[in-house]
Amino acid sequence: MLKILRILLAILTGSFALYGMLSDDFSYAPLMLLFMGGMILIMGIEEYKNNKKGLASLLVAVSLFIFYTSFETMLHW
Template sequence: MLKILRFLFAIITMAFALYGMLSDDFSYAPLMFLFLGGAMLVMGIEEYKNNKKVSASCLVGVCLLLFYTSFRAMLGI
């Protein structure tokens, strides 16, 4: 289940990134960061289940940073 969710988040992130690159419209960048953060969170959970605590905590830290950046950009602060 986690692999499917990670793959889904990665595909959505790449779609937003590709759209931004091809159209020079970066208004969807906060959504791209949100889905990238979701992918990082799923990868962190997978690493935690594999008893790789250091890399899991790094991935969750990056996830929190991406969520913070995404919400801050969406609110226009």
């Protein structure tokens, strides 16, 4: 289940990034960051399940920073 969700979030992130690059319209960048944060959070959960606690902690911390950046950007949207 987590793998399917991670792949779905990766596709959404890539789609928003590709749209921004091709159209030079970066108004959807906060949504791209939101989906990327979710993808990295799921990667952290998967690493935690594989008993790689150090890498899992790093991934969760990075995802929290990306969520903060996304929400901060949405406030100024």
